[in-house]
Amino acid sequence: MALWTTEEHGGVVVATYDNPPMNYFCAEGAQELAALVEQWADPAVRAVVLTGGQAGKFITHYSVEELLEMARDRDSMRAAGTALTDAYHAMLQALSDLPKPVIVAMNGDAMGGGFEMCLACDIRVAQRGDHRFGLPEVKLGILPGGSGTQRLSRLIGAGRAVEFIMRGRIVTPEKALQMGLVHEVADNALEAARGIAAEMAALPPRAMACAKKAVYRGSDTHLAAGLSQESSNFLETMLSDDGVAAMQAYVDTPLEQRRDWLETPHAPPYRGH
Numbered sequence: 001m002a003l004w005t006t007e008e009h010g011g012v013v014v015a016t017y018d019n020p021p022m023n024y025f026c027a028e029g030a031q032e033l034a035a036l037v038e039q040w041a042d043p044a045v046r047a048v049v050l051t052g053g054q055a056g057k058f059i060t061h062y063s064v065e066e067l068l069e070m071a072r073d074r075d076s077m078r079a080a081g082t083a084l085t086d087a088y089h090a091m092l093q094a095l096s097d098l099p100k101p102v103i104v105a106m107n108g109d110a111m112g113g114g115f116e117m118c119l120a121c122d123i124r125v126a127q128r129g130d131h132r133f134g135l136p137e138v139k140l141g142i143l144p145g146g147s148g149t150q151r152l153s154r155l156i157g158a159g160r161a162v163e164f165i166m167r168g169r170i171v172t173p174e175k176a177l178q179m180g181l182v183h184e185v186a187d188n189a190l191e192a193a194r195g196i197a198a199e200m201a202a203l204p205p206r207a208m209a210c211a212k213k214a215v216y217r218g219s220d221t222h223l224a225a226g227l228s229q230e231s232s233n234f235l236e237t238m239l240s241d242d243g244v245a246a247m248q249a250y251v252d253t254p255l256e257q258r259r260d261w262l263e264t265p266h267a268p269p270y271r272g273h
Contacts, residue, residue: 003029004036005053011046012197014190018053024063025113034091040098046201046208048098049193050121051105056131058106059114064140085145088113092120092147096216099209101200105193106182111136111170116144119151122212123196124182126173127189133181134170154219156180199265204242210234 003026006015015036019029040048052058070077070084095102095117104121110133118124118133126133135144135152143149144165153161156179163169176182186192200208210233218226237243253261 002032004032006036008045010198011044011201012049012194013040013045013047014049014051014194016051016053017059020054023052023054023057023060023108023114024065025059025061025117026063026066029059030088030091034094037091037094037098040100043205045100046205047101047103047197049103049105049190049197050117051190051193052108052110054108056129057108058104058110058131059117060109061112061114061136062146067142088146092117096120096122099212100205101197101208101212103193103197103200105189106131106133106173107189109133112144112148113146116146116148116151118182119148119155123193125189125193125196126176126182126185128173128185128187131173132170133173133176134168135165136168136170138166139168202265204237204240204246206240206242207237207246210237 003019004015004017006013008014015033017023017025017029019026039045101123102121103123103125104118105125105127106118107127108129108131110118110131112135115133115135135148137144137148144152149161149165152164155161156164160179171179171181173182173185177185184192214226214230214233218229221229250258250261
């Protein structure tokens with residue numbers, strides 16, 4: 001039985017992970033998600049929302065039972081080497097590299113591998129409530145191995161990340177917002193994420209893709225190389241049909257209405273890819 005189910009409306013795909021009773025992630029769920037990410041490369045998909053299907057649980061964490069079984073087989077573990085984490089890294093990098101917005105509705109606990117998945121998304125919306133987010137792996141005698149050490153340090157800085165990881169911290173939604181781990185806290189994370197996704201799906205897709213490339217690739221290098229990334233992506237948007245259409249729609253707007261045009265979500269006349 002599939003652990004991920006999807007629905008699509010207006011170019012927005014909502015993918016729900018459901019693995020009762022604890023909504024632990026596992027190898028099967030990772031393989032399914034990797035296959036889905038390939039499908040979401042379709043230009044008809046304009047935005048993706050990830051969410052959890054169990055009350056109070058987004059993806060609680062990776063199955064410790066599964067990890068323990070692997071750890072006990074030392075010979076197989078040595079033979080496999082870093083293949084396990086390499087595959088997980090590749091899956092999350094493919095998710096992050098999608099040329100469209102990826103929004104996660106953190107509608108419950110998201111720790112360990114589940115939190116690492118959230119860190120690979122563009123926008124994180126946390127649900128208000130008795131939930132916990134974080135990387136508690138050191139308390140289990142292991143390390144965040146699904147890109148958590150690297151993605152968290154890039155998000156909040158190495159100094160804060162090393163303290164967070166070495167203490168195995170888990171935090172409430174409100175504390176996560178304060179630390180910059182999530183973008184907002186909502187009473188209904190899925191409803192809020194759907195709204196953001198619909199708003200972004202209506203925007204010029206080339207601009208969405210190029211914004212992601214410029215920010216992510218530029219942030220992993222020095223300033224001069226980052227500026228080069230920005231310039232090349234700016235040029236790509238200037239040469240796109242949807243960029244011309246969007247700017248024309250703005251120029252055609254009366255001067256006194258232009259601020260409202262920029263401020264108000266709307267369905268613009270560009271739907272090209």
